[in-house]
Amino acid sequence: MLKNFWYACEFSADVTNKPKQIVMLNQRFVLYRDSQGQVIALKDQCPHRGAALSLGWVEDSCIRCPYHGWKFQADGKCIDIPANAPETPIPKKARVQTYPVQEKYGYVWLFYGDLPEQERHPLPTLPEYLFSSLRPVCHSAIEPANYARLIEANIDFAHVIAIHKKSFGQRIPLDQTIRYRVEEDDWSAVATYTYDSLGSSKSFLNFLLGGRPQLTIRLSFYLPNVTLAEINVGGDGKFAIKFGILVAFFPIDENTTSAKRILYRNILKQPWLDSFVKNMDYKLAHEDTIVVETLTSQPMPRISEELHVAADALDLSYRKLRQKYLAKGWGLEPSNSASNNSNGHSVQSVFTSLMH
Numbered sequence: 001m002l003k004n005f006w007y008a009c010e011f012s013a014d015v016t017n018k019p020k021q022i023v024m025l026n027q028r029f030v031l032y033r034d035s036q037g038q039v040i041a042l043k044d045q046c047p048h049r050g051a052a053l054s055l056g057w058v059e060d061s062c063i064r065c066p067y068h069g070w071k072f073q074a075d076g077k078c079i080d081i082p083a084n085a086p087e088t089p090i091p092k093k094a095r096v097q098t099y100p101v102q103e104k105y106g107y108v109w110l111f112y113g114d115l116p117e118q119e120r121h122p123l124p125t126l127p128e129y130l131f132s133s134l135r136p137v138c139h140s141a142i143e144p145a146n147y148a149r150l151i152e153a154n155i156d157f158a159h160v161i162a163i164h165k166k167s168f169g170q171r172i173p174l175d176q177t178i179r180y181r182v183e184e185d186d187w188s189a190v191a192t193y194t195y196d197s198l199g200s201s202k203s204f205l206n207f208l209l210g211g212r213p214q215l216t217i218r219l220s221f222y223l224p225n226v227t228l229a230e231i232n233v234g235g236d237g238k239f240a241i242k243f244g245i246l247v248a249f250f251p252i253d254e255n256t257t258s259a260k261r262i263l264y265r266n267i268l269k270q271p272w273l274d275s276f277v278k279n280m281d282y283k284l285a286h287e288d289t290i291v292v293e294t295l296t297s298q299p300m301p302r303i304s305e306e307l308h309v310a311a312d313a314l315d316l317s318y319r320k321l322r323q324k325y326l327a328k329g330w331g332l333e334p335s336n337s338a339s340n341n342s343n344g345h346s347v348q349s350v351f352t353s354l355m356h
Contacts, residue, residue: 001025001147001251001332002325004113005224006123008248011138011260012103015039019063021054023252025112025332029099030054034061040074041110043097047078053096072096106136106262107248113330121187124222127230130244134264137274139282143259143289146298147225147251148322150259153288154227154247155219155318157193158311178311189317190220221318223325225249242266245281255298261285 009022010031019032021044028044030053042063044054051067058064062071062079071080078094100111104123111120130136143150153159158178180193194216218230227247234240244264249257263281297305303319325331
């Protein structure tokens with residue numbers, strides 16, 4: 001896991017004026033909106049007895065601790081201790097850690113690290129057409145696998161014929177050499193590949209698109225935890241089908257990931273079809289998870305510890321960039337405890353609440 005990055009950590013629509021706990025990087029954070037609608041992010045731990053502030057309530061753009069009612073401003077400073085007389089000075093240590101946040105592309109982004117503002121890398125720039133002409137639908141899931149391993153699956157052109165064999169991979173030829181060029185910068189990389197055909201099936205989709213439509217996929221990753229798949233079926237014709245799959249994989253711990261997905265589409269755009277499209281995307285994503293969770297090494301191994309072929313070029317770009325920042329000292333040590341800011345709730349209890 002990496003520090004000094006902006007993590008897409010929650011859907012913007014899911015953050016309200018009620019405290020919301022997120023578990024990320026072996027730690028607990030609390031998010032809420034102030035009276036101006038701005039998102040506030042704090043460490044989810046009262047400095048008094050360590051209670052989870054996310055169990056408290058928002059009052060005058062501040063958050064109250066559920067245990068003794070201590071009141072904390074958006075900057076983390078305590079301004080009221082109900083059990084003290086009004087003239088009693090508030091201890092300087094009565095302060096909660098705060099975190100910078102931004103909102104973009106339907107996500108809340110939290111910066112975790114110690115870089116000054118002017119040295120932080122910018123949020124990614126995503127294609128505007130996703131937001132102007134396609135219909136989005138959001139869903140999330142807790143995945144029992146390492147976030148970096150899941151990212152690799154999402155930016156892998158070759159896994160389609162195997163992992164997705166029972167869904168759509170059977171339409172893609174098995175004897176096609178997969179080679180492509182990777183474009184890379186300091187924080188991201190992108191590659192595009194066109195499969196020869198979706199196969200020769202007599203499906204209505206093939207008929208609509210002219211018999212044997214091409215499938216072109218453009219895959220991107222943005223450190224530390226976001227991927228984008230742009231899918232085009234049928235070329236540039238009038239009836240081309242377009243999908244965009246934007247995913248924030250944020251690490252709860254080394255072996256557990258919260259995947260927050262936004263699927264964009266230019267077909268079946270009626271609102272009543274959102275549930276159908278959401279379930280379809282979940283099933284395809286789960287096909288990845290079933291395999292990725294079985295990998296013997298969950299935390300990402302070094303490049304030299306595994307075999308690689310030409311089709312792995314984008315994955316290798318991802319690993320090299322990760323290693324670059326790990327070498328700078330931006331890595332976070334794995335924690336054996338439930339959380340680095342434990343507040344009495346086990347991580348398992350958090351998982352259980354998120355799953356139900």
